[in-house]
Structure formats: C-alpha cells, structure tokens
Amino acid sequence: MDMPLSPNHCFLCGDELTNNTDEHIFPKWLQHKFNLWNQTITLVNGTVIPYRMLKIPCCNTCNNEHLSQLEIEISKAVDGGYGSFIQLDEDKIFYWAAKILYGLFFKKLSLNIDRRDPMAGTIMSPEAMEKFHTLHMLLQGIRFPTQYIPVKPYSIFIFKMYEYKAEDWDESNFNYFDSYFQTVYGMKMNDIGFILCIEDSGVQAEFGENYFDKYKDKTLHPIQLKEIYAKINYKQFLAIYPPRYMTIETDNERVVHVTQPSGDVFEDWSQELYARGLAHIWSAYPHLRFEDIYFPPDQVMSYLNNEDGSFKQLPKHIIKKI
Structure with a gap:
C-alpha cells in the first residue's frame, strides 16, 4: 500500500x-x-x-x-x-x-x-x-515477523576494525557513508565495521563470498573498509536487473519471496570508473585523488590487497603517511 x-x-x-x-x-x-x-x-x-x-x-x-x-x-x-x-x-x-x-x-x-x-x-x-x-x-x-524465501533481500559484510582512543587524532571510531543511487550503506562503530547492500536479493553476498572470506579473520583500517565499500557500491551500479519480491501476508506474519536474477547479473567492470568512485570515497585523504590512484589502462591503487592479491595488513596509524 x-x-x-x-x-x-x-x-x-x-x-x-x-x-x-x-x-x-x-x-x-x-x-x-x-x-x-x-x-x-x-x-x-x-x-x-x-x-x-x-x-x-x-x-x-x-x-x-x-x-x-x-x-x-x-x-x-x-x-x-x-x-x-x-x-x-x-x-x-x-x-x-x-x-x-x-x-x-x-x-x-x-x-x-x-x-x-x-x-x-x-x-x-x-x-x-x-x-x-x-x-x-x-x-x-x-x-511484523517476516520470513524471506529462499534468500535474503540484502547482502551484509561485517569486519573487525581497529579501535581508536581519544588521543588517536588521525582516525575516528565512528564513520558513516551511503549511496543514494545504489542504496549501499557502510558504518564503523569502534571495532565493528559493516557494509550493507540493501536491495540486491543477496547477489553480492553470493558472488563475493569467496573474495571477502580472506578478510574475515583480519583487522581492517578504516581506509580499507572504504575501499571494500567502493567495490561493493560500484558492483551494485553495474547490476542489470532490479530485485523482485512477492509478499504474502497473514494476520501474524509476512512471507517475502525473493527472486534472484539469473544469467548475466552485472555489466562489465571498468577499472577507470571504479577508480573514480574510489577517489570520491577516499576524498577525505587529500593525497588520494583520481590521478594519484589510477594508472592507465587498468591499474588502481589498493590499500586492501598486495599485488599478488593477498591481504595487505596495515598498521593502526597510517594516515600521516598518506
């Protein structure tokens, strides 16, 4: 209604x-x-x-x-x-x-x-x-008590973060960022960081499960959380099909049937467009402009991964070096 x-x-x-x-x-x-x-x-x-x-x-x-x-x-x-x-x-x-x-x-x-x-x-x-x-x-x-069948209407990724003290001037224990267009949402609260893709029928969680597994037992720096957010946000920008739901309501609960798209779910990834989005999300760091992080034709700076794809463990205090 x-x-x-x-x-x-x-x-x-x-x-x-x-x-x-x-x-x-x-x-x-x-x-x-x-x-x-x-x-x-x-x-x-x-x-x-x-x-x-x-x-x-x-x-x-x-x-x-x-x-x-x-x-x-x-x-x-x-x-x-x-x-x-x-x-x-x-x-x-x-x-x-x-x-x-x-x-x-x-x-x-x-x-x-x-x-x-x-x-x-x-x-x-x-x-x-x-x-x-x-x-x-x-x-x-x-x-209302709600069941989602057969998958959730969202994808969520939760990470362990560095927690800062009052005297740690260079980072904050709270941060919030969102996207109007993709309805993707990120937040840091002390040692908790999470990113939520709100209406993707669980596709990002399914497609990204193997990719994001390597961060589950790590402690992330805030700049790394923003990089993950940039990846998820741009990926959602590339989504081809909107989610579809069918809701059945009774007097005491709802059942929401979530339809996942099949076939080609995303358009092709562009490293240049991803880098532009990343530069915007990293805009609080003055030395990480687009021209500082994108190296044509397809190289983008990463604080998340080493060149071989393994996790890049950052120290707690790195902002002075950026």
Missing part, C-alpha cells in the same frame, strides 16, 4: 499522528556513545545539519515498541564489540541500518534544496521517494 509522505504521518506505519512524536534517525544512544550530538553531517545538496536535528515523524507504537526494542538489541551488541555484533540476527542489523538510510531520504522531503530560495523545492521530491517504495516495504519487518 502507498504510505503518506508527510510530517503528519508516521514514517514507518503511515498512521496519522495524533500527537507530535519524533524518531531520531541516528538514535540517541549512538549519538551519545560517539559524541555525535553536536557534530554535523553534510547532505547531498551541501546542507550541513547537526545529527541531533535529524528527526522524522513517528507514532508512539512504532517509536516506543517496535523501534525501541530493535535499538536495545543493536545497542547491547555494539557495546559488546565485534564478537557480540556478529552474533546478531542479520535481519536485525538490516532493519536498523535500512531505517537510518530510509530516514535520511524521508528527512530530505522537508529540507529545502536551496536554503536561500524556499520556492526551489526540497532536496527529495515525493516522486523521487518512489524509488524507495520497496525499501519501505522491507522495513515493515520491524513491525
């Missing part, structure tokens, strides 16, 4: 709000844990907004029951570190991360694309939000 996209309706269930309640897109516990409350995030149009101001309309039931329970589980797992986080039901991570991503898109419906010109429209239009209709459908798993 179509959900009303307005500040007077709950972003999750669509019910009209009888009193004004809000859901923090980045939950309060996360903001306090990583000192984000007064920090800012830059949106796609250049708007800079404090994390604490990123709130969306939410009814009491969704906020205090469904989402609250999810936040408790994720918060405890993050407090327990990587070893605890990887024990979580991956569906819970998916719902939590997808809620943040969808929440950011929803928030952009109410933010002017040009703050000097209120008539110029908002960052996100209701028509553009149609792209996330399927994502919103999947998010209803927060409210």
Whole structure:
C-alpha cells in the first residue's frame, strides 16, 4: 500500500499522528556513545545539519515498541564489540541500518534544496521517494515477523576494525557513508565495521563470498573498509536487473519471496570508473585523488590487497603517511 509522505504521518506505519512524536534517525544512544550530538553531517545538496536535528515523524507504537526494542538489541551488541555484533540476527542489523538510510531520504522531503530560495523545492521530491517504495516495504519487518524465501533481500559484510582512543587524532571510531543511487550503506562503530547492500536479493553476498572470506579473520583500517565499500557500491551500479519480491501476508506474519536474477547479473567492470568512485570515497585523504590512484589502462591503487592479491595488513596509524 502507498504510505503518506508527510510530517503528519508516521514514517514507518503511515498512521496519522495524533500527537507530535519524533524518531531520531541516528538514535540517541549512538549519538551519545560517539559524541555525535553536536557534530554535523553534510547532505547531498551541501546542507550541513547537526545529527541531533535529524528527526522524522513517528507514532508512539512504532517509536516506543517496535523501534525501541530493535535499538536495545543493536545497542547491547555494539557495546559488546565485534564478537557480540556478529552474533546478531542479520535481519536485525538490516532493519536498523535500512531505517537510518530510509530516514535520511524521508528527512530530505522537508529540507529545502536551496536554503536561500524556499520556492526551489526540497532536496527529495515525493516522486523521487518512489524509488524507495520497496525499501519501505522491507522495513515493515520491524513491525511484523517476516520470513524471506529462499534468500535474503540484502547482502551484509561485517569486519573487525581497529579501535581508536581519544588521543588517536588521525582516525575516528565512528564513520558513516551511503549511496543514494545504489542504496549501499557502510558504518564503523569502534571495532565493528559493516557494509550493507540493501536491495540486491543477496547477489553480492553470493558472488563475493569467496573474495571477502580472506578478510574475515583480519583487522581492517578504516581506509580499507572504504575501499571494500567502493567495490561493493560500484558492483551494485553495474547490476542489470532490479530485485523482485512477492509478499504474502497473514494476520501474524509476512512471507517475502525473493527472486534472484539469473544469467548475466552485472555489466562489465571498468577499472577507470571504479577508480573514480574510489577517489570520491577516499576524498577525505587529500593525497588520494583520481590521478594519484589510477594508472592507465587498468591499474588502481589498493590499500586492501598486495599485488599478488593477498591481504595487505596495515598498521593502526597510517594516515600521516598518506
């Protein structure tokens, strides 16, 4: 069913709000844990907004029951570190991360694309939000017990990361990055790093299983997590077929049939286009511009792998050398 996209309706269930309640897109516990409350995030149009101001309309039931329970589980797992986080039901991570991503898109419906010109429209239009209709459908798993058959609608990759102390000025224990076009999402929280491909019918997990296995028992530097994100994001850009789902609902649960594409799933990989995406994702590192990392016709710098393809173990502190 179509959900009303307005500040007077709950972003999750669509019910009209009888009193004004809000859901923090980045939950309060996360903001306090990583000192984000007064920090800012830059949106796609250049708007800079404090994390604490990123709130969306939410009814009491969704906020205090469904989402609250999810936040408790994720918060405890993050407090327990990587070893605890990887024990979580991956569906819970998916719902939590997808809620943040969808929440950011929803928030952009109410933010002017040009703050000097209120008539110029908002960052996100209701028509553009149609792209996330399927994502919103999947998010209803927060409210209703949901089974996915025969595969998950997403791919998730979880990695152990270096954890930094307050005096370690060169890297942070929190980082977040996403892609509007591919709905790919990455986050670092202390020694936990994960990348989620939200609507790929599990294809990336299946195709990339052997490739990513070599990183499972390693500790990654943040620059390496961003490189993996760049690979997954570009791979999703090359996806030929959109995912297809069929939902069957009963009074107490949903069953979502996920159809995986067959045959040629991705278009051909271009090292040059991948390098352009990687340079953008690495833009926080001033000496890693496109011309610094791409060597025609097909060589791209890597902090992840050695020339023979084996894992490149980086020291915890490398930023001064980049």
